[in-house]
Amino acid sequence: MPRFALKIEYDGGPFCGWQRQAGGQASVQQALEEALARLEPGEHRIQAAGRTDAGVHATGQVAHADLAKDWDPFRLSEALNWHLKPAPVAVTACARVDDSFQARFSAVERRYLFRIVARRAPVTQERGLVWQISRPLDPEALRAGAARLVGLHDFTTFRSVLCQAKSPVKTLDEITVEEMPYPGGAEYRLRFRARSFLHNQVRSMVGTLERVGAGAWSAEDVTAALNARDRAACGPVAPPQGLYLTGVGYPVDPFAG
Template identity: 50%
Template sequence: MPRYKLTVEYDGFPYVGWQWQDNGRAVQQAMEEAVERFAGERVRLQCAGRTDTGVHALGQVAHLDLADAWRTDTVRDAINAHLKLAGDRVAVVTAEQVGAGFDARHSALKRHYLYRILNRRAPPALGHGRLWHVPRRLDAGAMQAAAQLVLGQHDFTTFRAAECQASSPVRTLDVLDVARSGDEITVRASARSFLHHQVRSLVGSLEQVGCGRWPPAGMRAALDARDRRRCGPLAPAHGLYFVSVDYPPATRESAAK
């Protein structure tokens, strides 16, 4: 049974997140329905990281098994055609045939996220629902200094959702970089895995540093407290993007056409 790796882009605004839910349409639901319409099979897609309601993706990765060996360009184009017919804001960017040992979640070496902040008095006219508008001036330099204080392996209980189901709060944060370009501030985060709401919790706390409510050292103090009550406000979901996933080179067997 051939296995396919799909790289997926989506606008998270209309969806209740990646995973099937009873309270609305999910990205997973949209894709599985599209696959069934084109291939005549009911499948279950496994993804690299389940995103929450409103979170976007530039390079989410999922895998699925099909009974027939379809050309990779056919898999990509047929799924996209049915997604378009259904009015979904989801697209398969690439499709690759991979070995049976590839798993979108468990084979991942590192996951990369981007958070976008529009930092100006005027609200966005074009980016509504795709970034966090913060009208008060933020000091991106102070935010970057604070971000470097929480890199490495730590107990991230402070920056973890109360309902997080991970067995341990310990994670290794490889990258947390803050940069300004004009009116936009971006926060980039990379790690093998993240806790539920970890990136949004970190960004919300960095915003407290940027506006002067916390000194940069306050970020490390919050981390060391291991207390969810010491976290800053949770940054909105609509500013967050799942950018890409790194895998071992051996997992790729054929390039998308």
């Protein structure tokens, strides 16, 4: 069966997350599988690079699907986008790939973005797409706290109790912090890069770093929380609406060319 890689963008607000749920709650996976069934009747199961939680968005999710017909990739993406309407899900790229390609297990890197907006007035145009706080943060303090998390660590403190990963030890390759103007306030964009992440790891780290940027925690407090290897030592967990899966890296980019 021909295998296709799909690059997917979605607003996670209306969904219970990426993964199909037994209870019938709307999921991104379900929306895509139902669109595939409109093209090729029957049951479809697709696999994604990351199982984003309820309310989390994506601009660069990757999934693979096996189909009966050897579709032209452009025609397949166009047909899927037609049948995905009106769900806030879009296939932005499609490529025919080798049978050995797996969206999840072939990935060597995942990239996330977290957007924080600091202003007093309610956010209207991007409501549900950012985490709004009322007071500005210190970007240098954010960077100092973030530096304590980069590298190989036991991230038990920043791991959900529901996490099913075999080990809490991960290598966080990079965190960058960018401050930019936002109407009536400021926006802070935190970018994370690693081979893989634990369940709720990014949101847990962002919640802790927000405390550092607000002056309630120090960079040393971040190190102490990390070394505690205790979920109770984590700061508040940031809400899902500011989080985006922005990209997945592979040894060979399936969408190149």
